[in-house]
Amino acid sequence: AAGAKIVAAGNLHAEDTTLGSVLLLSADGGKTWREPSDRIRGAGLELVQLLDFDNGWVSGESLGAVPRDAFLLITRDGGKSWFERPISGESRAGTIDSFRFDAPQHGLLWLDRAQSGEADARYERYESTTGGDTWTLRGSSATPPRQGPRLTTPPDWRLRADSQSKAYRIERRGGAGWEIVASFLIHVGDCREAEPALVEPAPPPEEPPAPAEKP
Secondary structure: OEOOEEEEEEEEEOOOOEEEEEEEEEOOOOOOOEOOOOOOEOEEEEEEEEOOOOOEEEEEEEOOOOOEEEEEEEEOOOOOOOEEEEOOOOOOEOEEEEEEEOOOOOEEEEEEOHHHOOHHHOEEEEEEOOOOOOOEEEEEEOOOOOOOOOOOOOOOEEEEEEOOOOEEEEEEEEOOEEEEEEEEEOOOOOOOOOOOOOOOOOOOOOOOOOOOOOO
16 A cells, blocks of 8 residues: 555356456555456566555466466556566576565566476566666576565554455554455456357348239
């Protein structure tokens, strides 16, 4: 959250496949919500950073048999619009382990390539001086970063699944307890095949009128 703006990210999925990413934004402290970005088919969103009231980033990747094609969704107008930028110029397996921007143009990012088979270079370190538009590989290692640019949940906010309401609750600390800011159903819906549309048979063609008899 940044002021009255709250961003929630994730994905919609069936039992065995990811349908698409979901990005939700509230500009009034959680009273109303909208989707400021189109859903990305087969992708999920994970980490969120709002640096200030204008600049923000959300990490994601395509979720197939192996997570791959890591990317960032970026906003520079306070969440009104978002655009996608890949971490690499080629299709590669891997997920964004952590990232952090300390300025609108400068950020660091660690890519976890556990499925690549390169144990000695599992973690790749990238740097951006263009606000996330482009990234430069700065090194790799076999172990995760000990002091990496990790994002942490603000202590006054939490997201949890509530078993009674069967919903995800966004809560904010208030006094000695937690206040519900918003809730979203865990079970969104069922995927079913579309029922075929009923088509009425065309009426039989009209028979041409009999020719008139000559007098």
